[in-house]
Amino acid sequence: MTLEVKDLHVVVKKTGEEILKGVNLTIPTGQVHAIMGPNGNGKSTLVSTIMGYPAYEATQGTVTFNGESVLDKPVNERAKMGLFLGMQYPSEIPGVKNADFLRAAVNATMPAGKTMPVLQFMQRLNSAMELLQMPDDITDRYLNVGFSGGEKKRNEVLQMLMLQPKLAILDEIDSGLDIDAMRIVAKGINHLRSPQFSALLITHYERLLKYVVPDQIHIMVDGQIVDNGGPELADELEKNGYAKYEHEAKGDQ
Amino acid sequence: MPTDLVSQIKAAAHNQPAWLQKKRQLAAQLAANFPDNAFEQAILDHWQSVDLTEADDGQGDCSTNDYVDLPLFTASAKYSELLQENLMEKAISWQDSRLNALHMALLNGGRFVYVPDGKVVKDPIELKVTCQQSNYHNLVIVGANAQVTIVEQQTGASPVPTFFGTELLLGDGAVVNYYQSNHFTAQNNWQATRAYQAADSQLNVYTAFFDGHDLYTDTFTSLDGDGSQADVKTVAISNGHQRSEVHTRIDNHGLHTNGMIQQNGVALDHGVLNFHAVGKIYHGSHQSNSNQESRLLTLNKASRGETDPVLLIEDNDVDAGHAASIGKVDADQLYYLQSRGLTLQQAQILLTKGFLLPVINKFPDSALRARTQKELLDRLEVAE
Ligand SMILES: Nc1ncnc2c1ncn2[C@@H]1O[C@H](COP(=O)(O)OP(=O)(O)OP(=O)(O)O)[C@@H](O)[C@H]1O
Numbered sequence A: 001m002t003l004e005v006k007d008l009h010v011v012v013k014k015t016g017e018e019i020l021k022g023v024n025l026t027i028p029t030g031q032v033h034a035i036m037g038p039n040g041n042g043k044s045t046l047v048s049t050i051m052g053y054p055a056y057e058a059t060q061g062t063v064t065f066n067g068e069s070v071l072d073k074p075v076n077e078r079a080k081m082g083l084f085l086g087m088q089y090p091s092e093i094p095g096v097k098n099a100d101f102l103r104a105a106v107n108a109t110m111p112a113g114k115t116m117p118v119l120q121f122m123q124r125l126n127s128a129m130e131l132l133q134m135p136d137d138i139t140d141r142y143l144n145v146g147f148s149g150g151e152k153k154r155n156e157v158l159q160m161l162m163l164q165p166k167l168a169i170l171d172e173i174d175s176g177l178d179i180d181a182m183r184i185v186a187k188g189i190n191h192l193r194s195p196q197f198s199a200l201l202i203t204h205y206e207r208l209l210k211y212v213v214p215d216q217i218h219i220m221v222d223g224q225i226v227d228n229g230g231p232e233l234a235d236e237l238e239k240n241g242y243a244k245y246e247h248e249a250k251g252d253q
Numbered sequence B: 001m002p003t004d005l006v007s008q009i010k011a012a013a014h015n016q017p018a019w020l021q022k023k024r025q026l027a028a029q030l031a032a033n034f035p036d037n038a039f040e041q042a043i044l045d046h047w048q049s050v051d052l053t054e055a056d057d058g059q060g061d062c063s064t065n066d067y068v069d070l071p072l073f074t075a076s077a078k079y080s081e082l083l084q085e086n087l088m089e090k091a092i093s094w095q096d097s098r099l100n101a102l103h104m105a106l107l108n109g110g111r112f113v114y115v116p117d118g119k120v121v122k123d124p125i126e127l128k129v130t131c132q133q134s135n136y137h138n139l140v141i142v143g144a145n146a147q148v149t150i151v152e153q154q155t156g157a158s159p160v161p162t163f164f165g166t167e168l169l170l171g172d173g174a175v176v177n178y179y180q181s182n183h184f185t186a187q188n189n190w191q192a193t194r195a196y197q198a199a200d201s202q203l204n205v206y207t208a209f210f211d212g213h214d215l216y217t218d219t220f221t222s223l224d225g226d227g228s229q230a231d232v233k234t235v236a237i238s239n240g241h242q243r244s245e246v247h248t249r250i251d252n253h254g255l256h257t258n259g260m261i262q263q264n265g266v267a268l269d270h271g272v273l274n275f276h277a278v279g280k281i282y283h284g285s286h287q288s289n290s291n292q293e294s295r296l297l298t299l300n301k302a303s304r305g306e307t308d309p310v311l312l313i314e315d316n317d318v319d320a321g322h323a324a325s326i327g328k329v330d331a332d333q334l335y336y337l338q339s340r341g342l343t344l345q346q347a348q349i350l351l352t353k354g355f356l357l358p359v360i361n362k363f364p365d366s367a368l369r370a371r372t373q374k375e376l377l378d379r380l381e382v383a384e
């Protein structure tokens, strides 16, 4: 289940502004990768395009998962392929109980015509909530409504644990988390690590990558991947920042 | 109205009490004198040749020791005076509109429920009929300090537009919980539910407009007696090419009366759902309250809805307010739900439930609450 992004160009539909300018990225099965990069350089645009966010349009290039084309599929079909995006800004949905939503989502991603038995659902939910140290009443509340920043992030990870995707993309899952919560969230991600599971983490901080050690780190600047490296790349960035890359990007123009 | 119709009514009603025969004939004549209303007209167009057969709900006399529950025509003979005084006089007035007049004239039947003074009826009284004819009418009289729950679940089975009317007359201190969720077969139908309330009476109306055909609803209560209260909670859905005009009105006449309207509705597909709510506080109705809240959610571009809140306040010493909102479903919300594997339809269903359940959850009877929730799910499955 390898994700392959090739020469991906993406524009904002409304304005026509090009945000991604030829992204190349491969995440093989079983690996954890991270993307780092300065603000406003296209990280969220990349992962939102992979998930099918309607504001973006791919004008060139391909995205495949397990050899299957992703970009021509409706959003929900992408989830059924095993893709999961933990969002940077999860929506609040009043009136929809977290638990009802989780159940609907779990059933929606089961093979056609199948539903998960209630007992199995409850067991999975209980153990996931325990792992993430979430209070019981959080599933009785409306989805993300009034959740604190950290609770929202934890709730994204809860959904990931419930849906057990093949590829989890987590967009700044660590922002807004206190140190303990970061450790707990990392535990949630590591819990899924297996030869069949891959992950793509977007983060600004090396701290998360201390707990979830990635196989590779990619640097995105101005809509392109400009560097790749091992976990040590994060330490280097921590020291020197992105100046070197931004310089290069500017020099290109 | 053609004399032809009058003679048809004469023939059909010849077994009924003289006052009722006369009233129906007068109503037929009166009907000709009203101006047109588009929604009414669409119904009237189909009432040119009408079925005047008496509706048989197959239930006969359902009276108990505590209350009377009879077919309307049976009651019109047995409780002649009571019906003569009250049938389409105090709540749904037969002289109010062309449609009301014709409803009176073309009456096919209904139920008469009478709860005597002081009776507290434990089990809900169910108004259930599958009615093959167009004009079905319930008259419910609840005596002073009596208490009762009425559950109306009727089906209009006629392919010709159906007019369901229910009148609720509450005596001093009467307490009535009234639930309604009716269904229809014809393309366009009319639902009138009107109440008249004496002093200190309390009426709670819970209506679910979940039918899939065009519907004009006329829910109205008159807070006539001092200290009377009404609370109307409504949920509605319009989908396909359906059009629903939901009219709700509470008039405050008495001193320190209290009227509350809360309605939530969802329009999807090409559906149109309009909420019209009126609260009127008459001059002299001191220390009265009139509050209303209408919330609409349109789920896609083609669906439409309007809220039309009106407060008519003639008195100074009152508390009145309205809140209205029309929300479009947020594209990011849909995307979020779809990104977890839900189809667009499943996402819409979840959002619809989310929008209507908070009102349904205020229905006090847990069994009826569950039933309404179930009906909502059934309705949404049909939409699927
Ligand atoms: N829907 C949109 N409409 C207009 N501009 C957009 C839209 N989405 C993204 N952009 C622009 O595209 C650029 C990249 O945004 P993106 O959210 O991908 O950045 P990012 O790398 O995730 O940044 P951050 O680290 O701050 O999260 C920004 O300049 C942003 O303003």
Ligand SMILES: [Mg+2]
Pocket (backbone or CB within 6 Å): A043, A044, A045, A088, A171
């Ligand atoms: Mg971002």
